[in-house]
Amino acid sequence: xxxxxxxxxxxxxxxxxxxxxxxxxxxxxxxxxxxxxxxxxxxxxxxxxxxxxxxxxxxxxxxxxxxxxxxxxxxxxxxxxxxxxxxxxxxxxxxxxxxxxxxxxxxxxxxxxxxxxxxxxxxxxxxxxxxxxxxxxxxxxxxxxxxxxxxxxxxxxxxxxxxxxxxxxxxxxxxxxxxxxxxxxxxxxxxxxxxxxxxxxxxxxxxxxxxxxxxxxxxxxxxxxxxxxxxxxxxxxxxxxxxxxxxxxxxxxxxxxxxxxxxx
Amino acid sequence: xxxxxxxxxxxxxxxxxxxxxxxxxxxxxxxxxxxxxxxxxxxxxxxxxxxxxxxxxxxxxxxxxxxxxxxxxxxxxxxxxxxxxxxxxxxxxxxxxxxxxxxxxxxxxxxxxxxxxxxxxxxxxxxxxxxxxxxxxxxxxxxxxxxxxxxxxxxxxxxxxxxx
Numbered sequence: 001x002x003x004x005x006x007x008x009x010x011x012x013x014x015x016x017x018x019x020x021x022x023x024x025x026x027x028x029x030x031x032x033x034x035x036x037x038x039x040x041x042x043x044x045x046x047x048x049x050x051x052x053x054x055x056x057x058x059x060x061x062x063x064x065x066x067x068x069x070x071x072x073x074x075x076x077x078x079x080x081x082x083x084x085x086x087x088x089x090x091x092x093x094x095x096x097x098x099x100x101x102x103x104x105x106x107x108x109x110x111x112x113x114x115x116x117x118x119x120x121x122x123x124x125x126x127x128x129x130x131x132x133x134x135x136x137x138x139x140x141x142x143x144x145x146x147x148x149x150x151x152x153x154x155x156x157x158x159x160x161x162x163x164x165x166x167x168x169x170x171x172x173x174x175x176x177x178x179x180x181x182x183x184x185x186x187x188x189x190x191x192x193x194x195x196x197x198x199x200x201x202x203x204x205x206x207x208x209x210x211x212x213x214x215x216x217x218x219x220x221x222x223x224x225x226x227x228x229x230x231x232x233x234x235x236x237x238x239x240x241x242x243x244x245x246x247x248x249x250x251x252x253x254x255x256x257x258x259x260x261x262x263x264x
Numbered sequence: 265x266x267x268x269x270x271x272x273x274x275x276x277x278x279x280x281x282x283x284x285x286x287x288x289x290x291x292x293x294x295x296x297x298x299x300x301x302x303x304x305x306x307x308x309x310x311x312x313x314x315x316x317x318x319x320x321x322x323x324x325x326x327x328x329x330x331x332x333x334x335x336x337x338x339x340x341x342x343x344x345x346x347x348x349x350x351x352x353x354x355x356x357x358x359x360x361x362x363x364x365x366x367x368x369x370x371x372x373x374x375x376x377x378x379x380x381x382x383x384x385x386x387x388x389x390x391x392x393x394x395x396x397x398x399x400x401x402x403x404x405x406x407x408x409x410x411x412x413x414x415x416x417x418x419x420x421x422x423x424x425x426x427x428x
Binding site for chain 1: 270271272273274275300301302303304305306309311312313314418420421422423424426
């Protein structure tokens, strides 16, 4: 009888054991993270660290994978919904739920071999990348937004791979002081952001593909970082030209920027 | 104790480049990798930030071992570990592909070297790393114990590698 991973054997003879011994941290279990949790369970990831302080509600029900009407009614925690999805696919997976912001369980995230960031602000991305760099953890970030241009809705998103020593999100121009300043000024005024299930799904699938490549190298080594743009109106994905201008080695996080933060 | 080492591909390559340089009389080269130590729920995480090569004149001619080094190299390594509050890993190369192992000589020599670091910074994990051309293995000398434990090694790069 074929085993459950026989159709992905092209990922390499060691892929299944690598996945089963691997720990993936997912920060944000909403529209993007819930897709990613489920897909990584199908891939065979053996251990999950899940971080989200939110509970399911009616407005999530257009995109929260695994959530039921009853979850929205009862306000089930998003980490519990993701854990349920994972266990349904892979009952042997070890799932650790942290129903809080990840900073409140900061030591636990250091265990992750890879962190997947599904947060919804520049500031949150910056915080997560700083920690990922400090503890030498590759970070895969996804995000999407809907913009109004001449009264027409435009869906745009990105998937970024930030590998320690490679270009960071500042090197790639995705994070900058101007973005952070604008976001801080608008804090509290943005309200609920528009989100849709299919663009979350596209970006989540790209992130899972990046994780699979990182862990197995099945498609040859990636470059020392990745930055993909997604146009949700035309369903196109393309590599950011910013990668061509990014330094090979990051100047924002030097080699000795590791370990606990400390003064002096 | 569960000890995990995460090391960037660039540091591995830089270390390999140095260890592969021929020496006038020593059969092999050695060095030290210094790591920041962090707690994780399952044990200890070592995060390398510096590779320290030995200078040519710090090797001592001794045909019974691949490389013997003088006391100044040990003092310098101890000083870095003391000043930075870091963990020290002695590193050398087994010049082949595949999973390397520590030889009897490696273990014997480490038994005399490691207490220097353990006595100086008993709050840090110290140990030894042996690289091959495409793999690695590590041993840890725990505080107050002469025996050793394995470490799990992850090489961080566009393709990650897991050893141990």
